[in-house]
Amino acid sequence: MNTPRRATIADVAQAAGVSKATVSRFFNHRERLLSDDIAARVEAAIAQLGYTPSPMAQALSRGRSRLIGLIVADITNPYSVAVLRGAEKACQDAGYLVMLFNMGNETGREREAIDALAGYQVDGFILNTLGRGAGVVDAVATHGKPAVLVDRRHAGMTADFVSLDNPGAMARICAHLLDNGWRELLYVTEPQQGVSTRRERAAAFGACLAAHPTALRGEVFESAEGEDEALVQALRALRRRAGRSRRAAVVAGNAVITLRVAQAMNRLGWQFGQELGFLGFDDPEWASLIGPGLSTLAQPTDEIGRTAAGCLIERLHGLEGPAREMLLPGRLQVRGSSAAPIKAA
C-alpha cells in the first residue's frame, strides 16, 4: 500500500493535454478567459484524478492562506470557548480555517503566539488575550495583517474591537437591583490590573452608583485566585454594612467570579436572595439549578464570536476605514437570586 501521491496541477495539465497555467486559470479566472472546449477537458481531468489544489502551495504563492489565527488567553475560560465557537463557525462558513493558539494564561507569550501564527501566513488574527504584554501591538503591526480584538482592548492598538456593551449591561444590572429593593451593593471582580474589560465594568458600576447617590451604596472588591477566605470575609462585611434596614446584594464581574461567589455563599451556608442578593455574569448552565435560580447577565458570546470573525473577514476582503467598535447588548436573565422580597400578604 504505497502512497498514491496526491494529484498535482501538473498531473491534471498532462491528463487534459494543456498547460499548468490553464488549469490554474480554471480555478481562478474561469469565466473571464477560457474556451468552453478546454474548460470541459480540464474539468474532466480534475474529476478523474480527484484533484484538489494544495492550500499550502497556494498560500506560498499568493501570500494569503485562508487561515485565521485565533489566540486565546485561556481556553479553560468558558467565555473564550463560547466566543471561539461562534468565530470558528463564521470562519468556516466563509471558507477559512482556524489555527488555534492557547496561551494558558501565560502573559508574555503573546508575541510568541503571533509570530508562530504569522509564520503560517495566517491572513489575520482574532485576539482574545490579556492585553498586557507589550509586544502585541507592534507584533501585529510588524506582520501588517489585520486583527480584531475581542473583549479586551490593547493600549495603543488601533484595531476593530468587539465586546459586550459593558456600561449598558452594568446600568441594566443596577437598575434591576434597584427596582427590586437591593440597596447595598458589592461588585466583585478579578484583579483589574490593566485588563480593560475588568476596569470598564468596575468603572461602569461606579457610574451607576453615582447616578443614584441616595438610593444606592456600593463598593468594589477584588478577589484573587486562591484567596477564598478574603472573599468570605467581604461577604460578611457586606451584610454587616447593610444592617437590618437595607438589603444587600453582590454583583459578579465575570463567570469566574460568579462561581467563586457561589462557592463562598455555599461555605457560609447562605441562600441566594435570602441572606444576600446575587447577580452573576455569563449565565452558566447551572444558573437555573442552584437555590432559587441565579439571576445573570448573559453575554451574546456566540454573536460576539461571529461578529469578530465577520469584521476580520471584511477587512480581508479589502474594507478600509478607521477601527470600528462593536458593542453588543447583554441580556438580563432574571431568576430567584435577585427577586424582590416577598410582601406579607
Place this chain on the structure above:
Amino acid sequence: MNTPRRATIADVAQAAGVSKATVSRFFNHRERLLSDDIAARVEAAIAQLGYTPSPMAQALSRGRSRLIGLIVADITNPYSVAVLRGAEKACQDAGYLVMLFNMGNETGREREAIDALAGYQVDGFILNTLGRGAGVVDAVATHGKPAVLVDRRHAGMTADFVSLDNPGAMARICAHLLDNGWRELLYVTEPQQGVSTRRERAAAFGACLAAHPTALRGEVFESAEGEDEALVQALRALRRRAGRSRRAAVVAGNAVITLRVAQAMNRLGWQFGQELGFLGFDDPEWASLIGPGLSTLAQPTDEIGRTAAGCLIERLHGLEGPAREMLLPGRLQVRGSSAAPIKAA
C-alpha cells in the same frame, strides 16, 4: 509604513556572503557539516535580520508541516474542550501547532474536515468525532497520515485509541452505590446509536448488574435532546419501582446527561440523595454547589488530551507497531448525592 518584508533565507545568505544552501544547513545539519567560521557569520546575519524560516515553505518542501489537525465533534461539549486543552498544550510543548476543525455535531462532515486539514499538510490527526460517518476510515487511510482516536472508536479503523477506562469506571460507580445502600438503579444515556463510548458504558453498567444479580436491579434509559418530559417520567417510574423498601439512584452517562437529570430533578422539586440518589459524570464545576453536592465520576480529561497528543507525536517520530489502546482510570468524587442514609443515632 510600507511592508518591511520578512527576511528570507536568500537575504540571510547574501548578508552572510554564503549560499542559501549553507544557511539551510545551519538550521538542519549544523554540527555535522559546517565550519566554525561560516557558522558564526550565518548566525550573525540571522540575528541581524531577525530571520525565521517560513513554516509554510518548509512544509511545501519537506512534506511535513509541524501542524496537527484536531477534529472535534462538538466544541460546545465541555469534555471535548477539556481534552482539547490538554492536547493543545502537549502539541505546543512538542513544537506543533494545532489546526482546529469543529464539526458542530454535523455528522457527515468528517470527510470534509479531514480533507481540509490534510490539504494543509497536517502531520497527523487527533479525532474526537462521532465515528458514524463512513468516510473517515479511508479518508485517513488515503492521506496516509497517522491518527489517534479520542473517546470514540471508529469501526474498522486501526489507530491508537485513548479514552477513559469505561468498564473500570462503571464498576467503581456501581460498587460505591451498592456500598451506600442504593439498590434500584437507572442508567441514563444519550441515544447509543453507534457511538462507541455510549454503548461501552451502557454495556459496562449491564455487566455490573449481572455481577450482583440479587442485590442490584437496574434499567437503561435513553434520553434524547428536547425530550425532557420523558426523562421526568422515567425518574418518577424509577421511584415507583423502588417502592418503600429499596432506595433508588440514577447514574448519568456523561456531562450532558448529568445536567439534564439535574434539571429534571429540579423540575420535580426532588432533592439529590433524598428522593433519589444521583451519580453524575465528568465533574462539572457546579457539582459541589448544588444541594448536598453532586457525586461524580471525574474523567482525567487533561491527561487524556496529553496522552492522545503524545501517542500521535510518537508516531510522527517514527514509532511503528500495532495500534495501542490507552485506557485511563476515572476518579470517583463522592459528595452528598450518593451518601448512605443517615442512621438514626
Place this chain on the structure above:
DNA sequence: TTGTATGCGTTATCAT
C-alpha cells in the same frame, strides 16, 4: 484564449 517562464521560501541532490 492559451502557453512559457518565473517566483514564492525551503530543502535536498548533486557537483566541486
Place this chain on the structure above:
DNA sequence: ATGATAACGCATACAA
C-alpha cells in the same frame, strides 16, 4: 565543507 540547482505545487506577468 560549500555552492549551484532542481524540486515542492501553485499563481501570474508576459508572449504568442
